[in-house]
Amino acid sequence: MTRKQRRLILIGSALAVLGLACGLVLYALSGSITLFNSPTDIIQKSIAPGTRMRLGGLVETGSLQRGENMNVRFSVTDGANTIVVTYRGVLPDLFREGQGVVTEGVLQPDRGFVADNVLARHDETYMPKEVADALRQQGHWKPGDPPPAARPQGAQR
Template sequence: MNPKKRRRLYFAAALVVAGMGGAVLVLGALKDNVLYFYSPSDVATKHVSPGVAFRIGGLVEKGSVSHGAHADVRFVVTDGRANVPVEFHGVLPDLFREGQGIVAMGAMNGTGTFDATEVLAKHDEKYMPPEVVDALKRSGRWKEGGT
């Protein structure tokens, strides 16, 4: 085997090993570390186990926001068909308002409440999280042009 061929062989072998290692890592990681997005209707029908992290999105129900001690806040996320109560300890985004679309990250606790670790609202008045738009369309609550 001449040196050139040998070098190509090393190169190919290194690529194959790296590729296989990478594929194992990536597939394992995708299996365990993907966050699903559910609308309140999905939560009602799919029985997500408590403690499994996911993202929930919808509108903040009007009149549902209440503040507790310290920086605790509770509100209800709705897509028009189903409601999910949410609890959050932290600073809400600057554009968190009742009636507006939000996406929250967290998990259900044992009592049917969503414990949010992070709440995201739209960046500006014109923008609605696309997942929320989609969830509202599915529940028939989406009005084109009006949020």
């Protein structure tokens, strides 16, 4: 076997091992690559109590209860199912009923959720003025769609 053949075999073997390792890593992560689970996901997957995860959805209207020592209790819903969340701490400024929220914490045996971090999500219909203008110029902006709030010329970002 010549030196060139040995080098090609070595490079080919290294690429095969690297490809196999990447495939195994991607397969192992495929079940856990989610930004958050909705209440329906948690119920359907039968996630075990004590599991640390992210729960996301909308804060149910009328469910927000503030207690002593910054204790807060509210429900997160996805329209089909609801999970009660308890949290102790300062809520983000964008947090309010009817808005999107992602909470990080632990699922309890009673299917409640104890959060140690609450992240408010902004409205998913938001679009920067520059993007809306570019879509309008390219003809992708639908005339029936409401335009985003216009920013005055020269306004700071």
